[in-house]
Amino acid sequence: MKKILSLGLATAMVVGTLAGCGGNKPAETTAAPETTTAAATDASKAPETTAAGGTTDIVWWAFPTFGVDTGYEQEVVDAFTAKNPDINVKVEYIDFTSGPDKLTAALTSGTAPDILFDAPGRIIEFGEAGYLVPLDDMLDELKSDLTSQSLIETCVGADGTAWMYPISSSPFYMGLNKEALEKADALQYVNLEGDRTWTTENFVKMCEALRDAAPTQVPGIVYCGGQGGDQGTRALVNNLYGASIVGDDGKWNISENGVKALTLLKSMYDSKAIDAGFDMAAADELQKFQQETAAMTFCFGTSSEITYASDDFTQLSVPFPSESGKPSLEYLVNGFAIFDNKDEARAEASKKFVKFICDDAEWGPKSVVKTNAFPVRTSFGDLYPGDEHKAMLASWSQYYGPYYNTRAGFAAMRPLWFNMLQQVFNGTDPQAAADEFNASANSN
CATH class of the missing domain: 3.40.190.10 (Periplasmic binding protein-like II)
Incomplete structure (x- = not known):
């Protein structure tokens, strides 16, 4: 029935x-x-x-x-x-x-x-x-x-x-504007060898270098205006310090390391090393990347490489940065x-x-x-x-993380996620925002 x-x-x-x-x-x-x-x-x-x-x-x-x-x-x-x-x-x-x-x-x-x-x-x-x-x-x-x-x-x-x-x-991964990074002397922080894994420390340095070069584009946009492509922002938060959106008990959970990542992103937002897209979903952010008004995208993939291709600059594909240098990718x-x-x-x-x-x-x-x-x-x-x-x-299939999109409550969790990001960038304490997310996501 x-x-x-x-x-x-x-x-x-x-x-x-x-x-x-x-x-x-x-x-x-x-x-x-x-x-x-x-x-x-x-x-x-x-x-x-x-x-x-x-x-x-x-x-x-x-x-x-x-x-x-x-x-x-x-x-x-x-x-x-x-x-x-x-x-x-x-x-x-x-x-x-x-x-x-x-x-x-x-x-x-x-x-x-x-x-x-x-x-x-x-x-x-x-x-x-x-x-x-x-x-x-x-x-x-x-x-x-x-x-x-x-x-x-x-x-x-x-x-x-x-x-x-x-x-x-x-896999889903990040895209970078090679020429923008070169002009800002930020390409030195990106690993272009082997499988291109890199660290959270170098990600921050890259964003700060882009900011300090004062180009016409923002370094990157953590879009939080809708659900479209939200796996990109979750991958960013989860990878920075090795967090997971699902706890060991199977419940939706922004862990301590997730809060640490949110705290870092808020500080980078405050210092203008990244921007927050309060009215943007991934398609808007990808368009900014294609138009060279953002130097990176957090929602690149094999299909978006084609849909948002550009002849005006070189698009570099990289996995998400992590503290350990070993990513956990959405796919x-x-x-x-x-x-x-x-x-x-x-x-x-x-x-x-x-x-x-x-x-x-x-x-x-x-x-x-x-x-x-x-x-x-x-x-x-x-x-x-x-x-x-x-x-x-x-080769990045070796870094595929747990697949949670088919878990019970996934659809209800998604709007809570981007609302939580908005709260953090608007000044809500990351721990408080995470606690509210965890409680609401598991309330059904």
Whole structure:
């Protein structure tokens, strides 16, 4: 039986989790052109189980994880249809701004699509609320081929039911403006060798050097005006002194070292070594980085490297700084969910299509590369031969931290996080702000 949408789920859907770093930013480039959506089904109408000729009609709602306006979705649909003429797949493109609201409306009105390409946070919420088809049979077949068994926890709910079928993953990290750092003599504090790990001490020195050089841009912006890309600010706080957002008891917890990090960031804000984006989410901060009004971003990733690319300066990718020099990175997993529309034929057709996108010998690797991330399947091997940058990013998987986005209360925790940051930058004692966060986050 489907549960009524909880406040947490509704909140999570209003914010683009998949966007990761670009979740709340309206952008002209996120909407697909009309010519590419001509084949899309009307969202207010559920597709018929079978069409003329005995075909099964299914609908795929696609966020632009394969890139913006590439037409790749239709390419893979055409390839699948050529091999499976009895299944008709219609693509509807949704963006990170209006897409979450569209999903909410579809779920509440009973007009959900059959397939959604998204990230674990939202997908697991959908599954736990009773809106999805379990994918245990598919995930069981994949387990022996996974690059890391830890990926399993990103696909299952609290009771172990598989709600997502993964295709690719990649880390979240920081981006730096190389030329800005060089002008400020701040590049000396950044490790550009090996896996580029570096320390909190050198991070502070870099920010102070950028500040003292008095360039036209601020050193960096700790955005705290919304949930979009909030994993970046949590990674910053958690890494500076080796904290974690989840305690040993499994509860949400800003620990003593987290408070120490908040205290440091407040002092850096007071000294203008960093800025606070009270009205910004990650997409706004990334845009400032792209426009060279900020010398760094705390929400870089393989997709934002493309979306916020610039020919005007060199973008350097680095892991988050830590006191020990060993980071703990957040990471993204891309995958598919299948909605339970009470039609076995559509569910089975949807599973077949999802497996084609992810597992087909030709189109599986192509699809992974289109996400600009790394395969979750060992059998796919290295899909970026000779690319030293991709090899470095892939090596950072050794620094992946615990995956908490599918924990109970995640959606409710997120607004508390950026509100807590605002309080700290507005002068609230970091310990008091952390205590309030911990109590509120665990109140449900």
